[in-house]
Amino acid sequence: MRNTERAKRIKMILMDVDGTLTDGTILVFPDGEELKSYHVRDGMGILMAHLVGLKTGIITGKSSRALEKRAAKLKIDEVHQGILDKKRILEDICRRQQLTFEEIAYIGDDLGDLEVIKVVGLAGAVADAHPLIKQASHFISSFPGGQGAVREFIEFILTAQERWPEIEEKLTELTKIK
């Protein structure tokens, strides 16, 4: 099946965090607090997905309060931190959201993402993902993690679903209110 056909069926976009929404860098302070950076264009991509009624979610092996805040600000629907078995969480999400694997898109970068990448309807890899992740994915971003890869993945789905007129209209409405 062609990737555009796969993308047309997507109702929810799930993302890994470290190395996908970030470039993988973690700055550790002497007190143990960690600092990561997120790309504003990925945030805008998530907003655009929400504008047309697509759901979003995060599944990450690590945990951070900063991520919790960023996810809340972006109104991400499902946030799962400290997860080792990502596929089990995927199954939980599908049950809760009443979706099938075919209706889920997932983007990741490393081996912890492999089991999910293998089963979702549309799997994406960042440009600097592990070779096995790239091999198993349908879509490979031209951007590395933390530098707009998620935005490109989301836009690929929006284009396949012919959502741009709707997005432009809704963005105009948003600008008017503010």
Ligand SMILES: [Mg+2]
């Ligand atoms: Mg990762």
